[in-house]
Structure formats: structure tokens, C-alpha cells
Amino acid sequence: MTTTRDFLKGNEAIAYGALRTGLNAFFGYPITPSSEIPETLAAEFGNPQYPSFKVFLQASSELEAINMVIGAAATGAKAMAATSGPGFSLKQEGISFASGMELPMLVVDVNRGGPGLGNLGPEQTDYFQATKGGGHGGYRNIVLAPSSVPEMAAFPSLGFSLAYKYRTPVIILTDAFLGQLKEDLMFPDVPALKFDTSWATTGARGPERHVISSMHLDLPELSRHSEHLRSKFEEVERSEQRSEKFDTDDAEIILVAYGICARLCQRAVGVLRAKGVRVGLLRPITLSPFPKGELAALVDRGVQKFLVVELNTGQMIQDVQLATGGRARIGALQRVGGLFPSPSEIVREVEVMAR
Amino acid sequence: MIEVEGHYEVKLGPLPTLTGKPTHYCAGCEHGTLTRLIAYALHEMGARERTVLVDSVGCSVLAHEYLNVDAIQSPHGRAPAVMTGIKRMHPELLVFAVQGDGDAVSIGLSELIYAANRGEPITVFLVNNGIYGMTGGQMAPTSPEGMVTMTTPHGRDIASTGAPIDASKLLATLEAPAYVKRVVLPVTPTPAADFYNARGSIEGERAVKNAFRVQEMGGFSFVEFVSTCNINWKMSILKSKQYAADVLAKVFPPGLFKDKFGVEKR
Numbered sequence: 028m029t030t031t032r033d034f035l036k037g038n039e040a041i042a043y044g045a046l047r048t049g050l051n052a053f054f055g056y057p058i059t060p061s062s063e064i065p066e067t068l069a070a071e072f073g074n075p076q077y078p079s080f081k082v083f084l085q086a087s088s089e090l091e092a093i094n095m096v097i098g099a100a101a102t103g104a105k106a107m108a109a110t111s112g113p114g115f116s117l118k119q120e121g122i123s124f125a126s127g128m129e130l131p132m133l134v135v136d137v138n139r140g141g142p143g144l145g146n147l148g149p150e151q152t153d154y155f156q157a158t159k160g161g162g163h164g165g166y167r168n169i170v171l172a173p174s175s176v177p178e179m180a181a182f183p184s185l186g187f188s189l190a191y192k193y194r195t196p197v198i199i200l201t202d203a204f205l206g207q208l209k210e211d212l213m214f215p216d217v218p219a220l221k222f223d224t225s226w227a228t229t230g231a232r233g234p235e236r237h238v239i240s241s242m243h244l245d246l247p248e249l250s251r252h253s254e255h256l257r258s259k260f261e262e263v264e265r266s267e268q269r270s271e272k273f274d275t276d277d278a279e280i281i282l283v284a285y286g287i288c289a290r291l292c293q294r295a296v297g298v299l300r301a302k303g304v305r306v307g308l309l310r311p312i313t314l315s316p317f318p319k320g321e322l323a324a325l326v327d328r329g330v331q332k333f334l335v336v337e338l339n340t341g342q343m344i345q346d347v348q349l350a351t352g353g354r355a356r357i358g359a360l361q362r363v364g365g366l367f368p369s370p371s372e373i374v375r376e377v378e379v380m381a382r
Numbered sequence: 383m384i385e386v387e388g389h390y391e392v393k394l395g396p397l398p399t400l401t402g403k404p405t406h407y408c409a410g411c412e413h414g415t416l417t418r419l420i421a422y423a424l425h426e427m428g429a430r431e432r433t434v435l436v437d438s439v440g441c442s443v444l445a446h447e448y449l450n451v452d453a454i455q456s457p458h459g460r461a462p463a464v465m466t467g468i469k470r471m472h473p474e475l476l477v478f479a480v481q482g483d484g485d486a487v488s489i490g491l492s493e494l495i496y497a498a499n500r501g502e503p504i505t506v507f508l509v510n511n512g513i514y515g516m517t518g519g520q521m522a523p524t525s526p527e528g529m530v531t532m533t534t535p536h537g538r539d540i541a542s543t544g545a546p547i548d549a550s551k552l553l554a555t556l557e558a559p560a561y562v563k564r565v566v567l568p569v570t571p572t573p574a575a576d577f578y579n580a581r582g583s584i585e586g587e588r589a590v591k592n593a594f595r596v597q598e599m600g601g602f603s604f605v606e607f608v609s610t611c612n613i614n615w616k617m618s619i620l621k622s623k624q625y626a627a628d629v630l631a632k633v634f635p636p637g638l639f640k641d642k643f644g645v646e647k648r
Contacts, residue, residue, distance in 0.1 A: 051471065052467065052470065052471055054467070081470070081471060082470040082471060084466070084470065086463070086496075087492060087493075087496040088492060090460065090463070090492075090493070091460070091463040091466075091492070091493055091496060092463075094456065094457065094460035094463035094464050094467070094493070095463050095464070095466050095467035095470075096467060097454075097456070097457075097460075097463075097464050097467060098436075098454070098463065098464035098465060098466060098467020098468040098469075098470075098471075099467035099468065099470065099471045100467070101434075101454045101464070101467070101468060102467075102468055102471045102472050104471045106467065106471075120457050121457060121460075124455075124456075124457050128454070128455070228434050228452040228453065228454050228468070229434070229452065229472055229475065230430075230431045230432040230433060230434060230451075230452055230475055231430060231431060231433075231450070231451055231452045232431055236450065236451060236452050236453075237452050237453075238446050238452070238453045238454070239453070239454040239455065240437070240446070240453075240454070240455040241455060242443065242455055
């Protein structure tokens with residue numbers, strides 16, 4: 028697929044990014060502010076430019092959609108669903124089963140205001156649900172947090188790669204702001220992804236067969252399976268922590284923010300640096316595994332102050348507290364309800380902290 | 383003089399489509415009968431290599447332990463959605479599920495109706511014994527009026543819990559389903575105490591094969607097997623067969639509700 032330049036909404040970019048990785052199946056259910064994802068894919072269904080895109084289906088419910096993804100994923104297909112908060116809650120049943128059955132899949136959550144119906148503004152309140160498991164039983168998924176439209180386009184490829192490498196659901200956690208934001212982007216020239224699917228259930232050729240199940244009635248057997256899931260996630264934590272640093276080398280205060288908040292913080296860092304304040308930004312790209320290695324390294328270097336900026340009432344801040352192990356002062360700047368702090372508010376907050 | 387209706391050849395012994403494991407099904411339960419009918423049909427069709435079984439939640443959750451085919455387990459009630467995902471990606475596969483009444487008619491009714499309404503070329507075998515079996519005998523959406531269950535200790539009161547849902551009739555109202563049939567599977571005691579009418583197994587065998595044929599012709603197929611659950615009905619096996627004939631089969635009488643491709647006539 029050739030390199031092309033485009034000007035797209037974040038949601039559209041996710042759809043095209045998925046198509047360019049060789050997406051096989053998408054199962055959708057409309058929910059604001061994520062509906063441009065199924066709409067874009069519906070429009071491109073049948074386009075000979077995307078020959079791998081075999082199935083587009085609008086399901087009757089979020090539950091039906093995620094279970095269709097389970098079925099397609101069980102055949103080794105690159106399968107995907109997209110939703111927002113209320114739908115993400117309903118999908119947790121399927122995500123728990125998929126995690127237990129070790130099925131690779133991609134689920135996008137375009138975070139809106141909550142709890143309940145909330146509103147259609149941007150929030151980062153699904154952080155806990157996405158990063159800590161979300162459904163019943165003990166499991167952890169990989170969670171990616173894009174902070175720009177180009178990253179929205181690039182992360183389906185990264186997401187499917189990680190999903191197949193570790194045989195696990197991967198969540199792209201974005202928000203109403205980035206989903207609706209329109210930006211210039213360049214699609215890289217990448218080949219469609221191909222993965223090992225020798226475990227898939229597509230009919231038993233020969234005496235061997237495949238059974239994909241999350242049920243282990245024998246107590247020690249389930250214990251072994253849970254240990255296996257844990258050690259798999261430990262491997263993910265060792266190998267897949269991703270983050271981006273801006274101006275952190277000499278910084279005395281570090282802003283920690285992901286997604287749209289990282290963009291706002293980046294602007295604030297520029298303003299503060301011009302004023303001579305030694306501030307930097309650490310932007311987690313993987314929310315799970317959380318980039319605790321980078322945070323710990325900053326504390327080891329002597330950083331004493333962190334300011335966590337997020338669109339919730341305190342979720343990622345807990346991971347920052349854990350990663351810094353009580354060795355630093357952690358400040359919080361939080362907005363909810365679809366509101367977000369302006370760069371100048373972030374500047375003021377840092378200036379107070381710097382005193 | 384006992385009149386023999388039809389001829390039933392008992393096909394015992396190993397089949398390549400069976401693992402050979404003894405089943406966990408209770409003595410007297412029709413799940414074991416249905417497992418063998420399915421295994422036999424798959425074997426006769428030479429379909430093992432292109433079959434995927436979707437386990438539902440309930441007594442058939444362990445179906446993959448006995449049917450020697452590729453299998454995936456689905457969350458409670460969601461088997462028709464999981465089957466849709468498989469079948470849409472691989473139309474060449476034969477995809478089916480064995481669902482119970484709680485699974486298909488209560489928590490999964492929506493998934494069942496929508497898969498049927500889309501005419502997905504998949505097959506659902508519904509085991510309707512009017513009660514939740516695996517969880518220990520609670521009221522099902524198909525429990526007949528007055529049935530004593532763990533959650534209706536004074537008998538099912540339809541004024542408060544609604545009347546039993548007839549899944550076959552419900553699906554038959556939709557345009558898309560190609561084959562909807564109900565079979566009363568249990569043997570029926572006859573006046574001569576040492577003789578049972580096993581017509582249900584003969585009809586069941588035909589229905590299973592027809593359902594798979596309909597799927598291969600591109601249609602949605604659904605067979606409801608009226609069955610027993612003597613353990614949770616708290617009856618002897620003999621009494622449960624009588625109850626199935628006298629009560630359950632009256633609420634859910636056998637019938638052919640839809641046969642778009644005319645497979646029953648062939």
C-alpha cells in the first residue's frame with residue numbers, strides 16, 4: 028500500500044489505519060462519539076483496495092458485536108470492534124472471555140463523559156476499566172493511548188501486532204476530542220500484517236483438533252492457566268512499555284499526561300520553558316503496561332515533582348504514585364464532564380508547584 | 383399386539399466424530415442421545431474437517447469433550463453471535479451450537495433472534511427441558527405453568543412470571559429462517575411397561591441431518607428438542623419420560639414450522 032497524505036478525523040484515521048493493516052472483519056454498533064469508525068468502514072467495504080476486508084456487519088447490540096469479534100478472531104481473523112463508554116461496559120463480558128481464551132482482537136474505546144449516559148464530551152474516565160481488566164476474573168490487556176490523528180492511524184497496526192504476538196485483546200483508548208479532531212497525516216507505506224494462526228478453529232484437519240475455551244473446571248488447571256496469563260503479562264510489562272519524553276533531561280518538574288491531555292501539556296511545556304521553568308512531559312503511549320520504568324528512572328535521576336493531568340477524578344495518578352513509590356510529590360490537575368484544562372491553566376499549576 | 387412405528391437402528395460403538403469419553407450427562411438425559419445423533423450425522427456427511435462446534439453455557443458447555451471436532455466456547459447465550467463471526471469469515475465451515483432453554487431463550491434470545499433474522503447459515507440445536515439444568519433446577523423461560531422449580535417452589539405462576547416462550551413459533555414468524563422444527567426426543571412409555579416408543583430418536587436423527595443440509599444450502603436452521611431433566615424435575619427416569627409426553631409435549635407439541643427448501647419432502 029502506497030504512502031498517502033490525508034486530512035482526517037481521528038475516528039476515520041483509525042478505520043483507515045485498520046484497513047491498511049489488512050483488517051478482515053469489523054462488527055459495529057452505533058454510539059456517539061465513535062460512529063465514524065463503523066461509518067467509514069461501511070463506506071470502504073467492498074473497495075478492491077482492501078481485499079482482506081471480508082466482513083462488515085452492524086450488530087444488534089454491543090454484546091452481539093463483541094461476540095461476533097470472538098467468533099471471527101477464533102478463526103485467526105484480524106477482527107475489531109469500536110465503541111464508547113456505555114458500550115465498552117457491555118463489551119467487558121466478551122473481553123473477559125477473549126482474554127481467558129487468549130484471542131487476539133482490537134477494541135477501540137472513544138471515551139466520552141460518564142458514569143451512566145454522561146455526555147458526549149471527552150473524558151479519560153474509562154482508564155481503570157481499560158487498564159485493570161474491566162470484566163470479571165483476573166486478566167490484564169494491552170492498552171494503547173494515541174495522542175494525535177497520525178497515531179490514531181498508526182495504532183491499529185501496532186495493536187494487531189501486539190495482539191497476535193501475545194494472543195490477547197488490545198484496547199485503543201482514545202477520547203471524544205481525538206475522535207472528532209481533524210488533522211493532517213501521512214499514511215506510511217506498510218505491508219498488510221500476517222500472523223501465525225495455527226491455533227485457530229477452522230475445522231480439524233487430521234486427528235488433531237483445536238478447542239478454544241476459557242473454562243478449566245479442574246482447580247489446579249485453572250490456577251496454572253491464571254499463572255500463565257500472569258507471566259504473559261509480566262513479559263508484556265518487561266518488553267512493551269512505551270512512552271514519549273519531551274524536555275525531560277534537565278527537568279525538575281515532570282508533567283504526566285496521555286492522549287489529548289499530553290497535547291495540552293506539550294503546549295504548556297513550551298510556554299514554561301520560554302519563561303525559564305525547567306519542566307518536561309512524560310507521555311505514556313501504553314497505559315497498560317504502564318511505563319513505570321521511565322517514571323522510576325526520572326525519580327532515580329532526582330525528579331521530586333510530578334503533575335498528573337487527566338480528564339477524570341484521579342485514575343492514572345494511582346499508577347504514577349505506584350511507579351514513583353512515595354519518593355516524589357505528585358500533584359493533580361483534573362477535569363471531568365467533557366471539560367479540559369487550557370495550557371495556561373497547566374502553566375499556572377506548574378508555576379505554583381515550582382515555588 | 384404392539385404396533386411398531388418405523389425402524390430404528392441403534393448405532394453404537396466408536397465414531398471418528400466422537401472422542402469416546404463417557405459423558406457427564408445424567409442417566410436418562412437426552413443430551414447424550416443428541417450428542418450421538420450429531421456425531422452420526424457429521425460422520426455420515428464426512429464433515430468433521432469442516433465443522434466448528436460452538437459450546438454454549440449450560441449442560442452442553444462440555445459438548446466439545448465428546449464431539450471430536452474443532453470447538454470454541456461462547457459466553458452465556460451468545461453462541462449465535464460467535465457462530466456468526468466464524469461463519470462470516472469462513473462460509474465453507476459447518477457451524478453449529480447445542481443450546482439449552484435458559485441459554486437460548488432467556489439470556490441469549492436477542493442473539494438467537496437476530497442471527498435467525500439475518501438468515502445466517504448456521505445451525506442451533508435447542509434442548510428444551512423446561513428448566514435450568516447445570517445451575518441446579520431453577521425456572522426457565524420454557525417451564526410449564528405450575529412446574530415446581532428451585533425458584534418457583536410453589537409452582538410457576540404465569541401471572542407473575544409470564545407464560546412459557548415458544549422459541550420455534552417465535553423464530554417461524556421471521557422471514558429468513560429456512561428450517562424450524564420441533565421434535566419430542568425422549569422415549570415415550572407405552573401401556574406395555576416393558577416397551578418404549580423411540581420415535582423421537584428416529585425423527586431427531588432426520589432433523590439433525592436436515593438442519594445440517596439446510597445450512598449447507600445456505601439457510602438458518604433451528605431444531606428444538608423437547609427433552610427431560612429427571613434430576614432437576616425430581617422424578618424417576620420413567621416418570622420424567624411420562625411427564626415429557628403428558629405435559630411438556632403438550633405445551634411444546636412437535637411440528638415442522640418452516641421448511642423453505644423442502645428438505646423434509648426429499
